[in-house]
Amino acid sequence: MGRTPPHPEVSQFDLQQVLEALVDPVRRSIVTQLDAAGRDIACGGFERRSAGRPPRTTPRCCAWGA
Incomplete structure (x- = not known):
C-alpha cells in the first residue's frame, strides 16, 4: 500500500x-534509477554509486594525483 x-x-x-x-x-x-525501475523504490533500495569519486580501494594519493 503506497502513498502518493x-x-x-x-x-x-x-x-x-x-x-x-x-x-x-x-x-x-x-532520478536515473527511478526512471529505469519504472516503479517506486524504497529508500534503502537505491544502488550506491561513487558519484565520480575513485573506488575506496584506490589509495587517495594515487587517485587524486597527490
Missing part, C-alpha cells in the same frame, strides 16, 4: 531549480 504525495502542476515548476538540483550526482543517480 501531492504533486505540483507543471506550470509551478521552476526549470532552473530542477536543472540545478540535477547537477548533484547523487540526485541525478536517484
Whole structure:
C-alpha cells in the first residue's frame, strides 16, 4: 500500500531549480534509477554509486594525483 504525495502542476515548476538540483550526482543517480525501475523504490533500495569519486580501494594519493 503506497502513498502518493501531492504533486505540483507543471506550470509551478521552476526549470532552473530542477536543472540545478540535477547537477548533484547523487540526485541525478536517484532520478536515473527511478526512471529505469519504472516503479517506486524504497529508500534503502537505491544502488550506491561513487558519484565520480575513485573506488575506496584506490589509495587517495594515487587517485587524486597527490
